[in-house]
Amino acid sequence: MLYHNVPMDKHCSFRTGGIAQNFFVPQALNDLSKFLKNNQKPILMLGLGSNLLIRDQGFDGVVIQLKHFSKIDIDESIVHADSGVTLAKLSRFCESKNLHGAEFLSAIPGTVGGALKMNAGAFGSEIWQFVESVTTINASGLIHERNKTEFEITYRQVLSKNKNEYFISASFIFNQDKKQQDIKALLKKRNDSQPIGKANCGSVFKNPKDNFAARLIENSGLKGFCIGDACVSDKHANFIINQGKASAGDIEKLIIHIQLAVKTKFNIDLKTEVTIV
Numbered sequence: 001m002l003y004h005n006v007p008m009d010k011h012c013s014f015r016t017g018g019i020a021q022n023f024f025v026p027q028a029l030n031d032l033s034k035f036l037k038n039n040q041k042p043i044l045m046l047g048l049g050s051n052l053l054i055r056d057q058g059f060d061g062v063v064i065q066l067k068h069f070s071k072i073d074i075d076e077s078i079v080h081a082d083s084g085v086t087l088a089k090l091s092r093f094c095e096s097k098n099l100h101g102a103e104f105l106s107a108i109p110g111t112v113g114g115a116l117k118m119n120a121g122a123f124g125s126e127i128w129q130f131v132e133s134v135t136t137i138n139a140s141g142l143i144h145e146r147n148k149t150e151f152e153i154t155y156r157q158v159l160s161k162n163k164n165e166y167f168i169s170a171s172f173i174f175n176q177d178k179k180q181q182d183i184k185a186l187l188k189k190r191n192d193s194q195p196i197g198k199a200n201c202g203s204v205f206k207n208p209k210d211n212f213a214a215r216l217i218e219n220s221g222l223k224g225f226c227i228g229d230a231c232v233s234d235k236h237a238n239f240i241i242n243q244g245k246a247s248a249g250d251i252e253k254l255i256i257h258i259q260l261a262v263k264t265k266f267n268i269d270l271k272t273e274v275t276i277v
């Protein structure tokens, strides 16, 4: 289904952002492939929008949401999940099959596709540790099976050696040994340390080597500092909260303000984790 002029605030966990000129929600892979073959516009893949800040000017291209790509199954202990499967669902599925290692994913509010792009991680684990192979589609609608060696996998960033490819599914190998982490305990830890229930995108900045972005921001005296309705969280200084009416511009101004303050005080460049479009 192709929609036009879709406000992105409804699709991003920051609850702000401009309008997508085109918004495509394919029903199935052949639908997506056919669409891409005829498409000339810039593409933005969308999961749950939990790591996206779309500028107020909007996106003059096509946003593609894979929410109907939601199949998950298991074959000889290899888990196959489509890109639209939520991480919480993947984590629960693994638990139900007595596979372990996916517990950390329950604490990350994204989809498999977004997590593969971001190399999402928490509590000492990252999603690509468990990837066996992925299926991609390129901007011309061609489908490929890819293995790990075809990607440059780093902290919160994954680059494909093949240009303009997007994830449509992945196969994972999780552990069959004893469970090490308890989902409920991990979620409690999250709730205790993060501003749950407020519009945000998780950690805004990547942790610099041997340091923590939250500590640097807090020690720059910025906890609670606001530009418009965009505020540094009192609970976790690496989170920016939209108190209600923050524009994407307010959030970006606050990001720049934080970067300048940390650079001035500690001579450290904070790099954004959030994807700004």
Ligand SMILES: Cc1cc2nc3c(=O)[nH]c(=O)nc-3n(C[C@H](O)[C@H](O)[C@H](O)COP(=O)(O)OP(=O)(O)OC[C@H]3O[C@@H](n4cnc5c(N)ncnc54)[C@H](O)[C@@H]3O)c2cc1C
Pocket (backbone or CB within 6 Å): 013, 044, 045, 046, 047, 048, 049, 050, 051, 052, 066, 083, 107, 108, 109, 110, 111, 112, 113, 114, 115, 116, 117, 118, 119, 120, 121, 122, 165, 166, 167, 168, 194, 200, 201, 202, 203, 275
């Ligand atoms: C409260 C909160 C807590 C969070 N905690 C964590 C955490 O502990 N660890 C962590 O790593 N992250 C965390 N995040 C950030 C975010 O949840 C993750 O980065 C998540 O993996 C993003 O998934 P998504 O589906 O929402 O992706 P989106 O935000 O929709 O997209 C993120 C990026 O991935 C791209 N993308 C999306 N789908 C595809 C696809 N199919 N193919 C190719 N590219 C694609 C997008 O274009 C964009 O560049 C948190 C966010 C929030 C709001």
